[in-house]
Amino acid sequence: MKRFDYARPMDLESAVATLSAGGEGTRLIAGGTTMFDLMKLDVEMPGRIVDINNLSELKTMETSGDELRLGALVRMADAAEDARLKAEFPVLSEALWKAASQQLRNMASLGGNLLQRTRCAYFRHGAPFACNKRNPGSGCAAIGGANRSHALFGGSDACIAAYPGDFAVALIAMDALIDVAGPQGRRTIPIAELHRQPGTQPQHDATLSSEEIIVQIRIPANAVGKASTYHKIRDRESYAFAVVSSAAAVRIENGVVADARIALGGVATVPWRASRAEQALIGRRIDAQTAAEAGRIAFEGATPLSHNAFKIELGANVVSDALMIAAGRA
């Protein structure tokens, strides 16, 4: 692992100033479960690390009001156990406890989890494999290689690496907002604008600048959270990334769908909202037929690769099952 110098600021303003002072090659660390991992692999090679774990203002969790506010340094395990999340937003709690292991959930921060980098093996394991995300301009070994775990949505000629996380997929279905602090002050972005598709610059996963820090995640506490689920299909029963996952939530009025939310994980370069499938459900009853139809619509436009075309049928079934589970909680 490359040597790095280390700083541990004590408040948010100082952390932003320290990031700026560090300049090129300076990275944040929170739980470290992605950053330290990738540093050991020489995929991330920062010369300077800013440890933000002492920023107490990022550790608060306020879930009692009209808006849930989850500090960026709240640990995944703690948010997963929050009583209101479990009761009124099962999609959020399930997305958290179905990710990683309890050891890693005790370490990983919510903000860091949103920015978790891809698990593409060519990205992680370096030479002799080409990877435009790791080494811009070198090519993409996955496009003609082993691409079972790669994206069917949102890829480009430069990169097809899948976004690996779960919580961001649930958050995009809940229309969450992300508060960010940087040298120019604070700003708020919808989570749908946090991640960026690879295009010609796959080295940039997110729309944040290198001097910005996620402060908190805000979720509108509306009625669409309760009848929800995060349905995650894995190669083993626990402690694995999604082969396909679906966040689903519905609000039923007079027996028909008034609001539907569907997002996909494991199959796209970014957390993927399936808006057309949502629209197709409005005003209809949820039953095996309409749920299956929504699942098929969610996977329309998918671009299968040589090893993952099976995910179109599997994914449609995952969405369908997720909708039935969610509707069962209405």
Next chain:
Amino acid sequence: MTMNHEKEVIADTGGLSRRDVLKGGTALGVLSVAGFGTQSLAQAAVPSLPMAFRTEVEVAFRINGAQSALALDPRSSLLDVLRDQLGLTGAKKGCDHGQCGACTVHVDGRRVAACMTLAVQVDDLDVTTIEGLAEGDVLHPMQQAFIDHDALQCGYCTPGQIMAGVACVREGHAGSPQQIREYMSGNLCRCGAYPGIVAAIEDAARVMEG
């Protein structure tokens, strides 16, 4: 020294903290190692100003109740410091990437992967390893249950399994075999001793909660 003057000094020195400036503009990363734990980074805090980057960091450890301090290369993982510098070889290095659980220890009572924890991040926190679990010659109920249920073969994953198992019970995640399997999924056993491990945790949970 006025604030304005200090800001100029900081600008000129590329972002040193107040303490570095007051110490006479010492080079980046040079850290006094005199005194136990008294030079913690926290005490060097200057709100809203950039913190100094350090090449070596002094860390105050409290491990199994014993205090020590080490000046560390910040790359050091907690696991490597435990095993190579403090002689606590109970926590094992399996994958070194947080995937196998063999290195599980408790930090402030919570189970973590020591291989994925920067040692500087446990500064001033309580660390418990398998060596700190027994009360003198009396084994912890989880250790005894692993013996009673033959919950191991080669034993390499066992310290991590036991530390994770203790935490699993304390978290309230040992309510059923199904829940134990889910919340122990971060600990792999290549020998396949899983039935014994689940039985041992069920058994120990009754004793611990009794």
